[in-house]
Amino acid sequence: MSDALLEIKGLRVEFDVPAGRLPAVAGIDLTLGRGEILALVGESGSGKSALSMSLVGLNRGPRAHISGEVLFGGRDLVAAGEKELRDVRGKDIAVVFQDALAALNPTQKVGDQVAEMIRTHRKTTKKAAWARAEELLGEVGIANPRQAARAYPHQLSGGMRQRVMIAIGLANDPSVLIADEPTTALDVTIQAQVLRLLKKLQTEHGTTIVLITHDLGVVAEVADRVAVMYAGRIVEQGTRDEVLFSPQHPYTMALLNSVPRVDGPALDRLPAIAGSPLTGVTRPSGCAFAPRCSFAEDACDSAVPQLLQRYGQSGHLDACLLDEAARRREVAL
Numbered sequence: 001m002s003d004a005l006l007e008i009k010g011l012r013v014e015f016d017v018p019a020g021r022l023p024a025v026a027g028i029d030l031t032l033g034r035g036e037i038l039a040l041v042g043e044s045g046s047g048k049s050a051l052s053m054s055l056v057g058l059n060r061g062p063r064a065h066i067s068g069e070v071l072f073g074g075r076d077l078v079a080a081g082e083k084e085l086r087d088v089r090g091k092d093i094a095v096v097f098q099d100a101l102a103a104l105n106p107t108q109k110v111g112d113q114v115a116e117m118i119r120t121h122r123k124t125t126k127k128a129a130w131a132r133a134e135e136l137l138g139e140v141g142i143a144n145p146r147q148a149a150r151a152y153p154h155q156l157s158g159g160m161r162q163r164v165m166i167a168i169g170l171a172n173d174p175s176v177l178i179a180d181e182p183t184t185a186l187d188v189t190i191q192a193q194v195l196r197l198l199k200k201l202q203t204e205h206g207t208t209i210v211l212i213t214h215d216l217g218v219v220a221e222v223a224d225r226v227a228v229m230y231a232g233r234i235v236e237q238g239t240r241d242e243v244l245f246s247p248q249h250p251y252t253m254a255l256l257n258s259v260p261r262v263d264g265p266a267l268d269r270l271p272a273i274a275g276s277p278l279t280g281v282t283r284p285s286g287c288a289f290a291p292r293c294s295f296a297e298d299a300c301d302s303a304v305p306q307l308l309q310r311y312g313q314s315g316h317l318d319a320c321l322l323d324e325a326a327r328r329r330e331v332a333l
């Protein structure tokens with residue numbers, strides 16, 4: 001793996017909800033390598049957004065309890081003050097959300113919104129910032145950037161708006177871009193174009209990208225490494241090929257099995273994982289996936305399995321205490 005750019009240690013994000021304290025992120029250790037694309041996958045509610053937002057303090061508030069460390073450029077962003085974080089956000093670490101229409105200001109021309117992001121972090125004239133904004137809109141693949149810059153968000157298509165969001169994200173050439181489901185709202189062709197754009201950023205600018213997605217097809221296409229989340233924890237992590245082609249954790253196997261294969265026989269079973277994910281405030285004392293796991297044994301209920309390298313190469317980690325032979329045997333049945 002390339003050298004570490006950002007290190008997450010023991011990160012917990014809990015929210016006060018009517019029923020108690022909800023552990024959205026329940027203790028995560030993760031290292032982001034410089035220039036890599038890390039895909040964060042997992043079902044809805046597994047804590048992907050809570051994790052990524054907490055990296056730049058976007059979910060701080062009276063009901064949020066965030067602890068652990070996020071080490072970046074010699075600083076701990078969990079401990080950082082609001083002013084320091086504002087400086088990091090957008091300049092060093094940018095976040096692009098799924099819903100561009102909600103994230104953009106409907107009353108401001110998109111060129112102004114890009115230019116404003118530039119001027120927030122850099123001393124430059126309005127004119128220069130506007131010129132750079134047009135240039136950025138071109139770089140993210142908008143065909144007529146001069147015209148698009150003068151448009152309001154509602155005058156642009158969904159794909160164009162998503163590119164505008166990415167242009168805003170890139171305005172200050174951040175070292176990390178967090179893209180939270182950036183293509184979910186888009187049709188398949190546009191999705192592919194946006195993904196290609198992310199890949200290009202990585203190769204041409206060396207941008208480190210955290211790509212949050214439900215879509216394993218997207219992962220296969222662009223990710224270097226994958227972290228699989230379940231109920232606020234990472235249950236498996238490794239290179240794209242390790243996770244997609246030799247998954248170790250039963251949850252990863254189930255996720256992969258839930259994807260219809262284009263080259264496979266027609267599906268005769270429901271392409272979804274049985275049972276529902278854990279979302280409540282109380283968590284079992286053992287493995288959170290055990291209630292849905294077809295391989296679970298009594299031992300799975302006694303302690304939360306740690307994320308460790310159990311088999312295979314270094315760097316391929318999983319949090320399942322069943323021995324590999326048992327899992328493989330069952331899969332083969």
Ligand SMILES: Nc1ncnc2c1ncn2[C@@H]1O[C@H](COP(=O)(O)OP(=O)(O)OP(=O)(O)O)[C@@H](O)[C@H]1O
Nearest residue numbers: 015017022024043044045046047048049050051279
């Ligand atoms: N501000 C908040 N207040 C209370 N609960 C929250 C808050 N933000 C997230 N949660 C809860 O934390 C858990 C994790 O949510 P999160 O949004 O991180 O999931 P996700 O993996 O991003 O899901 P999706 O794929 O649907 O976007 C969920 O149970 C969610 O309801």
Ligand SMILES: [Mg+2]
Nearest residue numbers: 048049050180
């Ligand atoms: Mg989310």
